Amino acid sequence: MGTVWRVVWRGVVAVVALLIAGAVALYLSMPRGNTEATHFDTLIVLGYPATQSGAPTPEMRERVLEAVREYKAGVAPHIIMTGGAAHNRFAEADVMAKLAAANGVPEAAIVRERAAADTLQNAAFSVKIMQARGWHSAEVISTPSHLPRAGMDFSRYPIAWRTHASRWPDEAPFGWKPLVYAYEVENTARHWLTDAK
Numbered sequence: 001m002g003t004v005w006r007v008v009w010r011g012v013v014a015v016v017a018l019l020i021a022g023a024v025a026l027y028l029s030m031p032r033g034n035t036e037a038t039h040f041d042t043l044i045v046l047g048y049p050a051t052q053s054g055a056p057t058p059e060m061r062e063r064v065l066e067a068v069r070e071y072k073a074g075v076a077p078h079i080i081m082t083g084g085a086a087h088n089r090f091a092e093a094d095v096m097a098k099l100a101a102a103n104g105v106p107e108a109a110i111v112r113e114r115a116a117a118d119t120l121q122n123a124a125f126s127v128k129i130m131q132a133r134g135w136h137s138a139e140v141i142s143t144p145s146h147l148p149r150a151g152m153d154f155s156r157y158p159i160a161w162r163t164h165a166s167r168w169p170d171e172a173p174f175g176w177k178p179l180v181y182a183y184e185v186e187n188t189a190r191h192w193l194t195d196a197k
Helices: 002-029 058-072 092-102 119-133 144-154 176-196
Strands: 042-046 079-082 110-113 137-142 160-165
Touching (some): 042 058, 042 119, 058 092, 058 137, 079 092, 079 119, 092 110, 119 144, 144 160
Parallel strands (some): 042 137, 137 160
């Protein structure tokens, strides 16, 4: 009986390993853009929850500060901040817009998308704003681990786009990055399977 259980156990381990490898391969295959352009009509900063007191979290801060750098470098003349109050009472777009303005981006250059509750809605609602304003291209800014899933969502829309990574927060605890990547691999695979149905 022990031999049978060893065979079953090895089979289970092999199946789990194949599923993990498949999820990682899928994650790595997601598009990162559909253009080689270096200038865009707008930047799009994907939301991340603020703290319970309404302050930017480290990950949110790094996304916004990367957008500020890109804006000041002339990559795009506008920034769409996208994210609603999905995790607490603070709309992510408002917190991000305030931080960008405090770092030298004119309020007139910032558009707030305050309804999105997830990445799929970030993409859909941002593209809707772009279409209403006659904008056709965007650089999408987020944390490195989030970009494959964001790419999957933005690839649905008829705009020119590419992703651009923000920096990792310096204060991220040891072991945090692998956990975030594991979360994004799983989330991307689940998202892809939902779409495939």
